[in-house]
Amino acid sequence: MITSATPLEFAHGPAWGNRLALAPLTNMQSNPDGTLGDDEYRWLVRRAEGGFAMVMTCAAHVSPGGQAFPGQLGICDDSQLPGLTRLADGLRAAGAVSSVQLQHGGRRANTTLTGRPVVAPWGDPSKGAVALTTDEVEQVVRDFVDAAVRAEKAGFDGAEIHGAHGYLIGQFLDARHNDRTDRYGGSATNRFRIVHEIISATRAATSSGFQLGLRLSPERYGIALDESRALAAEVLAAGDLDYLDLSLWDAFKEPYEQQHQGRRLIDHFMDLPRGDTRVGVAGKILDAAGAQECLDRGADFVLIGTAGIIHHDFARQVLADPAYRATEQPVSASHLTAESVGPRFLEYLSTNWDDFVA
Numbered sequence: 001m002i003t004s005a006t007p008l009e010f011a012h013g014p015a016w017g018n019r020l021a022l023a024p025l026t027n028m029q030s031n032p033d034g035t036l037g038d039d040e041y042r043w044l045v046r047r048a049e050g051g052f053a054m055v056m057t058c059a060a061h062v063s064p065g066g067q068a069f070p071g072q073l074g075i076c077d078d079s080q081l082p083g084l085t086r087l088a089d090g091l092r093a094a095g096a097v098s099s100v101q102l103q104h105g106g107r108r109a110n111t112t113l114t115g116r117p118v119v120a121p122w123g124d125p126s127k128g129a130v131a132l133t134t135d136e137v138e139q140v141v142r143d144f145v146d147a148a149v150r151a152e153k154a155g156f157d158g159a160e161i162h163g164a165h166g167y168l169i170g171q172f173l174d175a176r177h178n179d180r181t182d183r184y185g186g187s188a189t190n191r192f193r194i195v196h197e198i199i200s201a202t203r204a205a206t207s208s209g210f211q212l213g214l215r216l217s218p219e220r221y222g223i224a225l226d227e228s229r230a231l232a233a234e235v236l237a238a239g240d241l242d243y244l245d246l247s248l249w250d251a252f253k254e255p256y257e258q259q260h261q262g263r264r265l266i267d268h269f270m271d272l273p274r275g276d277t278r279v280g281v282a283g284k285i286l287d288a289a290g291a292q293e294c295l296d297r298g299a300d301f302v303l304i305g306t307a308g309i310i311h312h313d314f315a316r317q318v319l320a321d322p323a324y325r326a327t328e329q330p331v332s333a334s335h336l337t338a339e340s341v342g343p344r345f346l347e348y349l350s351t352n353w354d355d356f357v358a
Contacts, residue, residue, distance in 0.1 A: 002295050004288065004302075005319050008053070010242040011276040013157050013211030014097050016053035019295060020315040023282050023303035024056045024101035024160065024215070026069060027345040032113075034061065034074020036083025039342030041090060046340040047308055048094035051316030053301075055096040057087070059103035059162050062147035063140070065116035066168065068105030071344055075100055075147045081154055088155035099158045099211065100151040102144055106168025121171050121178045121185060134182045140168065141197050148202045148212070158211025161198055164247045166221040169194060173231070174222030192231050196238070203240040215245040218255075218265060225260050229268055236274045244274075245303060248283035251294050270298030287325035288318040306356075309349070312339050330358040 008016040022044075029040035040058075048055045060075040061067045067074070074080050084100070091098040107120035107129040119136065120129040132140065148159045163169040172178055172194045178185045184193055195214070202212060214235060218228040235241055246269060254261045260268065266281055281294050282303035291302045307314045307326035317324045327335075336346055336357065350357040 004291050004295070004315075008278065008301055010211055010278060011239075012242050013209055016097055016301070017095075018051070018053040018315065018319060019301040020052055020291065020318060021054040021280065021301055021303045022047045022052045022056055022308050023305040024058055024162070025305055025309065026058050026072075026348065027342075028069060028071030028348050029342050029344050030071050030073045030083075032070070033079070034067070034072065034076065035080050036073060036087055037071065037342075039344065040071075040073060041083075041087055042340045043342060043345065044087065045090040045094050046312040047315075048091045048096035048098075050308075050311070050313035051319060052096055052304070052308065053315070054099060054157075055091050056099040056101055056160060056303075059101050059167070060147070062102050062104055063143040065114050065119065066104035066106070066109055066143075067114050068103070068108050068110055068167065070110075070113060075102065075150050076143065078150070081150065084151070084154035084156070088157075092155070097158070097211070098156045099160055099213065100147075100156050101160045101162050101215070102147045102151075103162035104140060104143070104168040106171045108167055120168070121174075121180055124177075131180070134184070137182075137184050137194065141194065141201060144198045145201045145205050148210070149205050152206050152210050158213065158242065159202070160213035160215055160245060161195075161202070162215050163195055164215040164217040164221075166217070169198070170217060170221050170223070173227070175224060175227065176222040178222075188227055188230065192234065195231065195235065199235065199238070199240050211242045212240065213243040213245050214241055215247055217247050218269065220256060225255050225257050225265075225268060229272070232269055233272050236272055236277050236279075239275055239277065241277050243278040243280055243300070246279065246281045248281055251281050251283040251285055251290070251302070253283075264297070266294065266297055266299070288322045289325075291318060292322070309336070309341065310339065329355050331356070332358045
C-alpha cells in the first residue's frame with residue numbers, strides 16, 4: 001500500500017522522501033523588484049523544516065510585464081539570483097526538494113506594478129489588454145525557458161510551469177476567447193501548442209537532473225473537462241515532464257459540467273497512461289485521511305495549501321498520525337504569526353478570504 005510516507009522517485013532529479021508537497025501559494029512577502037524577501041524565505045524554509053518532501057515557491061513571474069500581485073517573487077532577471085540561491089540553499093539544508101513555480105499573469109498582470117501594457121492571447125479592452133503578436137508569444141516561451149535555466153543556476157532541484165488558474169498559459173487554453181488565427185489559437189491543437197513548446201524547450205535547456213512539472217486547472221477558466229483530459233494525456237505521453245500537478249480546488253468534488261457528474265473530478269484523470277510521469281492533486285486536503293484517499297484513488301502525491309499555511313509541520317504530523325487533521329478555520333492571527341506567516345501574508349489572508357483569520 002502506498003502511504004504518505006512512501007518515498008517517490010522521478011525520471012529526473014532527486015527522489016522525494018514522502019508523498020506530501022507544499023503547494024505554490026501566493027503570499028506577497030517578497031520585494032517590489034522581485035527579489036526574495038526575508039519573510040518569504042522564513043515562510044518557505046519553515047515548511048521544509050516541517051517535513052514536506054518538496055517545497056515550491058509562490059508563482060514567480062518570468063518577465064517584468066508578467067507580475068500579477070504586489071510582493072511577488074521574480075525570476076526574470078539575474079539581479080534576483082542571489083535571493084533565489086539563498087532560498088534554494090535554505091530549502092536543501094532543511095531537508096526538502098525545491099522547486100520554483102514559473103508564471104506570467106497575462107491579462108491578470110498588474111500594469112500599475114509593472115509599468116507595462118497588459119498582454120494576453122486576445123485583445124481585452126475590459127482589462128486594457130492587447131493581443132500578443134506571434135513573435136511575442138515566441139518570446140514568452142523563451143522567457144519561461146530562461147526562468148527555468150535561472151532556477152537551475154540558483155540551485156533549485158526543479159521548476160513547475162504554471163498553466164492553471166487563468167494566468168497567461170491558461171488563457172491560451174481558453175476555448176471561449178482564444179480565437180487567434182496563428183498557430184497559437186483556434187483549434188485545441190493550436191491552443192495547446194504553447195504548453196508543449198515550453199515543456200520541450202525547457203527540458204532541452206536544463207540538465208538531466210532538473211525536475212520539471214506542469215500545473216493545470218482541469219475545468220473552468222474556459223477549459224472543458226474533455227479538453228483538459230486530452231491535454232493531460234498528451235503531456236503524460238510525451239515523457240518530458242516529471243510530474244503533472246492537477247489543481248482541483250477540491251480533491252473530493254465532482255466536475256462542474258453536468259455531463260461528467262456521477263464520479264469525482266480526480267477519477268477523470270487517474271486512468272490516463274502516465275509512463276514515468278507522476279501525477280499529483282491539490283484541493284482541500286486537510287487531514288491524513290484525505291491525503292491517503294487521494295493516493296488510494298491513484299494519485300502519486302498530494303499538494304497541501306491551506307493546511308500548510310496553518311501548520312508548518314502538517315507533513316510531519318500526517319506522517320506520524322493517520323488520524324491527524326489540521327485546525328479548523330478561522331485561526332487566530334497570533335497562531336499564524338507563530339507559524340511564520342509574515343505581516344503582508346497575514347493581511348492578504350485576512351482581506352481575500354473571509355474565513356481564514358479569526
